[in-house]
Amino acid sequence: MPNGQTVAQQRSESYERISRIEEKLDKLAEAVIALARAEEKIETLTSFSKQQQEMIYGLGERLTKVEDLVHANASTVGIINKIFWIIVSTSAIAITGMLTMGTMQ
DSSP: OTTOOHHHHHHHHHHHHHHHHHHHHHHHHHHOOOOOOOOHHHHHHHHHHHHHHHHHHHHHHHHHHHHHHHHHHHHHHHHHHHHHHHHHHHHHHHHHHHHHHHHOO
């Protein structure tokens, strides 16, 4: 034997080396699987984020429409409020006038 090792020792060393290589390959396979899972999670989160962004954009548009309606309704309510007080004031004046005219006669 050139290295002073027997065939059994060489086989044992080769077996140990192959075992270490297999362990490293197993670890590498586990790492690749973990990376694939992480990539799937990232893809799912990206998709979810896009959906959330679209929903927020839609809500923003709806909010703008509601603000416009509120502004238009505020003008209408202001006009109705003024008409109401004109009617109340006119009625009060009319009733006061009737009562005053009735007591004068």
